[in-house]
Amino acid sequence: MVLITSSLALAACGNLQSSGLGSTSTTKSKSSVTTTGQASDGEYQGVIKKGKYLTSKSRGVSQSQDDNTYNLKSFENGLLSISKKEFATNKYVFQEGQYLKKATTQNWLARQSKSNPTGLNPKDNGEKSETKRNPIYLQQLEEQDYMTQSGSKLSLSGMTIGLGLNQIDYYEKEQYGATYETKISEATRVAEGKKMANEVVKRMRKKSGVGKVPIVIALYKQATNDSLVGGTFFAYGVSKNGSNSITEWHNVDQKNYILPAVNNAKTGSGKASESFSNFKTQVQNFFPNLSGVTAQTQYNSGTLSGMKVSITTQFYSQTEITSFTQFVATEAQKYLPTGVPVEITISSTSGVQAFVARESGEKSYYTHVFGSY
Amino acid sequence: MVLITSSLALAACGNLQSSGLGSTSTTKSKSSVTTTGQASDGEYQGVIKKGKYLTSKSRGVSQSQDDNTYNLKSFENGLLSISKKEFATNKYVFQEGQYLKKATTQNWLARQSKSNPTGLNPKDNGEKSETKRNPIYLQQLEEQDYMTQSGSKLSLSGMTIGLGLNQIDYYEKEQYGATYETKISEATRVAEGKKMANEVVKRMRKKSGVGKVPIVIALYKQATNDSLVGGTFFAYGVSKNGSNSITEWHNVDQKNYILPAVNNAKTGSGKASESFSNFKTQVQNFFPNLSGVTAQTQYNSGTLSGMKVSITTQFYSQTEITSFTQFVATEAQKYLPTGVPVEITISSTSGVQAFVARESGEKSYYTHVFGSY
Structure with a gap:
C-alpha cells in the first residue's frame, strides 16, 4: 500500500500517489497486469x-535515428504532453507502443523502394545535389498506447503516434564522406507531415485490435544537429470514430530557446531573458571561480x-556544494520567472552534484544535494 | 523575499526556508555579510x-589528500553532523574554515621534520618495512567555523576540526613503485588521534580571534582505498571555556555498510538487508535487461x-525512464525501511536520469525525472 501524508505535500513535490490499479494489484502473480504507480497528478x-x-515493440529504434539527443528527449516528452490534451491522465494508463513492431517501424522510416514498398520517405531519385535530391522528411516515429481499465483488464482506448520531421536532412554523398544538407521549407514539411499522418492512420486502422479508438498524430519539427535544445511540435491531428484519416487538425505554437542567446538568436520574452540574466550574474559571482550558467526555455x-537551467x-x-545549492535556491526564488516549473541541475566535472526545482503549481523550491556515506 | 506555502511542504521536501539574516540583507552592498539561505530546518x-x-582558507587541500573520494564526502558531511550536536542550526551560521591557511594545513598534515617542525605526523625513521616504519596517521584535516549574528555582524562562536585517521597507511618504497600497506591498530589510531586533538586545540587557542570559543575535534577513521563506502567518525572531544585541551570526550558509534554484501562482509541489521534484497529483486525484474542495484547504509x-541506493x-x-522512476518509488515505499531518509539515484551510461528520495521525517517519496526541451 502507498501512504499519503497530505494532498498538499503531494501537489507540492510530486510525491508518490496511490492509484486504483497500481496499489491494489500485486506484481507477484504471473498473470496479472499492474501499473507503475503515479508520480504526480499530471x-x-x-x-x-x-x-x-511492457516495453515498446519497436524498442531501441528511435535511439539510432538521431544525431541530436535533445531531439529524442523532447520528442518523447512532448508526445506525452500532446497526448494529455486528448487522453486525461486520471482516466488513461500509458502503454509503450505494442502495434508497431521494430521491423515495421524501420521500414516505414526508410525510403520507399521496390524492396521496401511501405517506406514513408520518398524514393531515391538518384540525385546527389542538395537541391535536386529527394530528402528524408521523416526522421523518427513513435507509437504510444492509451489504455483504460475495466475490472482487472486493460484495453486499448486511444493511440498517439509522433512523426519527427526534418527541417534539414543531413546526408553523405559517399559513405564516411563529408556531410551535406538539404533544407526543407516549412510549407513542404507541413504538407508532407500531414500527408504521412493520413497514411499512418489508414495503416493503423487495418491492424488487429486497433478498431475505432481515437488516433492522434503529432507532428514535430526536428531541431538541427547543432542545436542546444530539442525540436518542437507544430501540429496534431485526431482521427475519430474509426475514420481512415485525420478528422481535425490543431496547430501547436511551441518554441524553444537557449539563454543566454547564442549568435544573436532569438530568446523569447525579454522579461524571462532579463530575469535569467540577473540570476546568472548573481550565481556567477558566488565563487571566485566562475560558473557556467545556461538555460533552455x-x-x-x-x-x-x-x-531548465544547467x-x-x-x-x-x-560544504561548498551545499552552500552553493542553498544560494542557488535563494536566487532562483528572487529572480527566475514565477508560475512555471523550473529545474536547475548543479554539476561538476564528475557529474550532477545537486538539484533545485520548483514543480508545476508550486511557489517554493525543493533542493537536494546528492551525498554518499 | 522568500515565499513559503506551508510548513508542511517545507518539512516534506526541504523547500527553501526564509532566514532572518539571509532574507533581509542584500548581496549588492559590497560591504555586507549575508548568508546563502537555509535549505531546510536541519x-x-x-x-x-x-x-x-567565503571559501575556506585551506581550499583545495583536502581534495589531494585522498585516493578514495567516498572519504572526502563522508568526512565533510559527517563533520557537519557532529557539529550539529554542539552548534544548533537555528542559532549558528556555517563558515568555511578561516583560521587555518593552506600552507599551515599542508604543514600539519606532513611528517614532522627539521624543516617542518609543526608536522602532526611522526618523523620518518628511515625504515621501509611495513611493520618497522612510522606510518602516516593523519590523512586529512578540515576546519569549520560556526558564527552567531549580533546586529549585522557575524562573530566566531564555535569551531569544529575534523581529523581523518588511517587504519591503513598506503605508501611506496620508491617513487612510482608498488604500493605497500602499514596497518594501524585501533588502539594506536585512537591514542594518536586523541593526542593530536589536544595538540590542535593548543595551537588553535594561540591564533588571533579564536579566543575562548568551544572547539570540537572530531576523529574519523578513513575507509580503505578499495572501500565502496566512506569512513566513519568514532569519537569527538570538546574544549570548553578556553581550555588548551579537550575537556570531554564522546564516543561515536557509527558504521557504514554496502548492500548487497561484497565478499561476505557484514551488512548491518538483517531486517534492512532483507528489505533491500526484496526491493532489488523487484527492480531488477522490471526491465528485460537487468539493472544494477546497490546501496550504502x-x-x-x-x-x-x-x-543511499544507486x-x-x-x-x-x-517514457521508460519515467515509468521506471514511478515503479521504483512504488517499490521503495513497499519494501525499503521506513523512518529514515532514503536517496535513490537512477542512472544510465550517460549519467543521472532521475532520482527518488524520502527526506528525513517524511512518509512519502519525492520523484524527479531530469528532462530537457
Missing part, C-alpha cells in the same frame, strides 16, 4: 505485465511554460 | 561576504540512520 501510470515493464502559444562549476568540498 | 546557512561565498549507535540500467526511451 503523469500517466505505465503498464506492468507479468511483473515486467519553452513557450507554448507565446507564453513561457518552463525553464549550472556547471568546480567545487572544492561538500 | 541545515546550516553559509556565509556570503561582499557578494561572494549508515548506522548510528546500532540504529539504521539512512540509505540504480544503473539501460534505457531506450524517456
Whole structure:
C-alpha cells in the first residue's frame, strides 16, 4: 500500500500517489497486469505485465535515428504532453507502443523502394545535389498506447503516434564522406507531415485490435544537429470514430530557446531573458571561480511554460556544494520567472552534484544535494 | 523575499526556508555579510561576504589528500553532523574554515621534520618495512567555523576540526613503485588521534580571534582505498571555556555498510538487508535487461540512520525512464525501511536520469525525472 501524508505535500513535490490499479494489484502473480504507480497528478501510470515493464515493440529504434539527443528527449516528452490534451491522465494508463513492431517501424522510416514498398520517405531519385535530391522528411516515429481499465483488464482506448520531421536532412554523398544538407521549407514539411499522418492512420486502422479508438498524430519539427535544445511540435491531428484519416487538425505554437542567446538568436520574452540574466550574474559571482550558467526555455502559444537551467562549476568540498545549492535556491526564488516549473541541475566535472526545482503549481523550491556515506 | 506555502511542504521536501539574516540583507552592498539561505530546518546557512561565498582558507587541500573520494564526502558531511550536536542550526551560521591557511594545513598534515617542525605526523625513521616504519596517521584535516549574528555582524562562536585517521597507511618504497600497506591498530589510531586533538586545540587557542570559543575535534577513521563506502567518525572531544585541551570526550558509534554484501562482509541489521534484497529483486525484474542495484547504509549507535541506493540500467526511451522512476518509488515505499531518509539515484551510461528520495521525517517519496526541451 502507498501512504499519503497530505494532498498538499503531494501537489507540492510530486510525491508518490496511490492509484486504483497500481496499489491494489500485486506484481507477484504471473498473470496479472499492474501499473507503475503515479508520480504526480499530471503523469500517466505505465503498464506492468507479468511483473515486467511492457516495453515498446519497436524498442531501441528511435535511439539510432538521431544525431541530436535533445531531439529524442523532447520528442518523447512532448508526445506525452500532446497526448494529455486528448487522453486525461486520471482516466488513461500509458502503454509503450505494442502495434508497431521494430521491423515495421524501420521500414516505414526508410525510403520507399521496390524492396521496401511501405517506406514513408520518398524514393531515391538518384540525385546527389542538395537541391535536386529527394530528402528524408521523416526522421523518427513513435507509437504510444492509451489504455483504460475495466475490472482487472486493460484495453486499448486511444493511440498517439509522433512523426519527427526534418527541417534539414543531413546526408553523405559517399559513405564516411563529408556531410551535406538539404533544407526543407516549412510549407513542404507541413504538407508532407500531414500527408504521412493520413497514411499512418489508414495503416493503423487495418491492424488487429486497433478498431475505432481515437488516433492522434503529432507532428514535430526536428531541431538541427547543432542545436542546444530539442525540436518542437507544430501540429496534431485526431482521427475519430474509426475514420481512415485525420478528422481535425490543431496547430501547436511551441518554441524553444537557449539563454543566454547564442549568435544573436532569438530568446523569447525579454522579461524571462532579463530575469535569467540577473540570476546568472548573481550565481556567477558566488565563487571566485566562475560558473557556467545556461538555460533552455519553452513557450507554448507565446507564453513561457518552463525553464531548465544547467549550472556547471568546480567545487572544492561538500560544504561548498551545499552552500552553493542553498544560494542557488535563494536566487532562483528572487529572480527566475514565477508560475512555471523550473529545474536547475548543479554539476561538476564528475557529474550532477545537486538539484533545485520548483514543480508545476508550486511557489517554493525543493533542493537536494546528492551525498554518499 | 522568500515565499513559503506551508510548513508542511517545507518539512516534506526541504523547500527553501526564509532566514532572518539571509532574507533581509542584500548581496549588492559590497560591504555586507549575508548568508546563502537555509535549505531546510536541519541545515546550516553559509556565509556570503561582499557578494561572494567565503571559501575556506585551506581550499583545495583536502581534495589531494585522498585516493578514495567516498572519504572526502563522508568526512565533510559527517563533520557537519557532529557539529550539529554542539552548534544548533537555528542559532549558528556555517563558515568555511578561516583560521587555518593552506600552507599551515599542508604543514600539519606532513611528517614532522627539521624543516617542518609543526608536522602532526611522526618523523620518518628511515625504515621501509611495513611493520618497522612510522606510518602516516593523519590523512586529512578540515576546519569549520560556526558564527552567531549580533546586529549585522557575524562573530566566531564555535569551531569544529575534523581529523581523518588511517587504519591503513598506503605508501611506496620508491617513487612510482608498488604500493605497500602499514596497518594501524585501533588502539594506536585512537591514542594518536586523541593526542593530536589536544595538540590542535593548543595551537588553535594561540591564533588571533579564536579566543575562548568551544572547539570540537572530531576523529574519523578513513575507509580503505578499495572501500565502496566512506569512513566513519568514532569519537569527538570538546574544549570548553578556553581550555588548551579537550575537556570531554564522546564516543561515536557509527558504521557504514554496502548492500548487497561484497565478499561476505557484514551488512548491518538483517531486517534492512532483507528489505533491500526484496526491493532489488523487484527492480531488477522490471526491465528485460537487468539493472544494477546497490546501496550504502549508515548506522548510528546500532540504529539504521539512512540509505543511499544507486540504480544503473539501460534505457531506450524517456517514457521508460519515467515509468521506471514511478515503479521504483512504488517499490521503495513497499519494501525499503521506513523512518529514515532514503536517496535513490537512477542512472544510465550517460549519467543521472532521475532520482527518488524520502527526506528525513517524511512518509512519502519525492520523484524527479531530469528532462530537457
